[in-house]
Amino acid sequence: MHLSDIHIGVTDPHSDQLHITNSIIRHFEDHEISCDLICFTGDIANAGNSEQLGVAEKFWCGLPNSLEVR
Secondary structure, three states, X not given: OEEEOOOEOOOOOOOOHHHHHHHHHHHHHHOOOOOOOOEEEOOOEOOXXXXXXXXXXXXXXXXXXXXXXX
16 A cells, blocks of 8 residues: 555645545455555655654554554
8 A cells, every 4th residue: 555645734624635544544444455565655744743743653553453464
């Protein structure tokens, strides 16, 4: 799986990258799809401040369990 540019912390009401990313993960969970590899490229946090990076860390650390990474 390749996730890119989720920009945690974006305040634009027309952009909800984290919601979209979570929807993709739910799709994998609902259909019991597993991953061999997760690539994360681009901007993880919008401003790169400690609050946004903390949210990103929680999100990132939960991915292997959610996606049954082999």
